Amino acid sequence: MIFRILSILSLLISLSSANIVFDYCVGDLSLPPGPTGYSCKDPTTVTVDDFVYSGxxxxxxTANIFKFGANTAYAPQFPGLNGMGISMVRADLGVGGVVPLHSHRVAELAILIEGTLIAGFVDTNNTAYYKTLTKGDMMIFPPTLFHFQANIGSTPALAYVSFASENPGNQIFTTGLFRNTLPSELIEKVTLLDLAQVQKLKKIFGGSN
Incomplete structure (x- = not known):
């Protein structure tokens, strides 16, 4: 009986401490990142400033075609996040501003601080989920799905967004299509847009060919 109890306690202890080797792994930005993040900075050179970010x-x-600007706190800007599986973004939308359709590798959780937004996403069954958000509202966007936010109020909007990754990635649908070197004729075929419209959008977003 005692042996069984000791075995269970040992198992619980091993599970609770699994994979915890270091307290932290501040990213060494002098080295290139890999699939699992940055290598750890020498712990003897770590200071409190590695765990504080004011960006x-x-x-x-917001002085751009979308009237949208973002300041990111990902591992490349805030190396203390390295290995922590979390990050944040400050999103500012001018009047009429939009965060165009985009996706991330992980889930996104947004909280609206100021203004009025309509926000939503489209799932893999092409079902659209969208709602008007006001100050204090939160919305979750599942990983990899295209989602958006649009300022429909008469004042600028501010939101803070958190991610389940220290480097969640970001692919904007519009710039993905039109800020590249794919031939315009090929984009015409895969989007059903006419060639003139494709070339116009490539010119706006900096694509070529």
């Missing part, structure tokens, strides 16, 4: 104090630059 979200400032508003994102």
């Amino acid at each position: 979200l104090r400032d508003a994102g630059n």
Whole structure:
């Protein structure tokens, strides 16, 4: 009986401490990242400043075609996040601003601080889920699905977004299509847009061919 109890306690202890080798792994930005993140900075050179980031104090630059700006706190900007599986973004939308259809590798959780947004996503069954959000509302966007936010209010909007990764990736549908070197004729075929429209959008977003 005692042996069984000791075995169970040993198993519980081993499970609770599994894979915890270091307290932290501050990213060494002098080395290239790999599939699992950055190599660890020498612990003897780590300071409290590695665990503090002030980059979200400032508003994102909304002087662009989407009237949207984002300041990111990912591992490349905030190396203390390396290996932590979490990150944040400050999203600013001017009046009429939009975060165009985009996707990430992981789930996104957004909380609206100021303004009024309509936000939503489209699932793999092509079902659209969208709703008007006001101050204090939160919305979750499942991983990999295309989603968006649009400022439908009369004032600028501010949201903070968290991710289940220190480097979640970001692929914007519009720039993915039109800021590349794919031949315009090929994009015409895969999108059913006419060639003139494809070339116009490539010119706007910086694509070629």
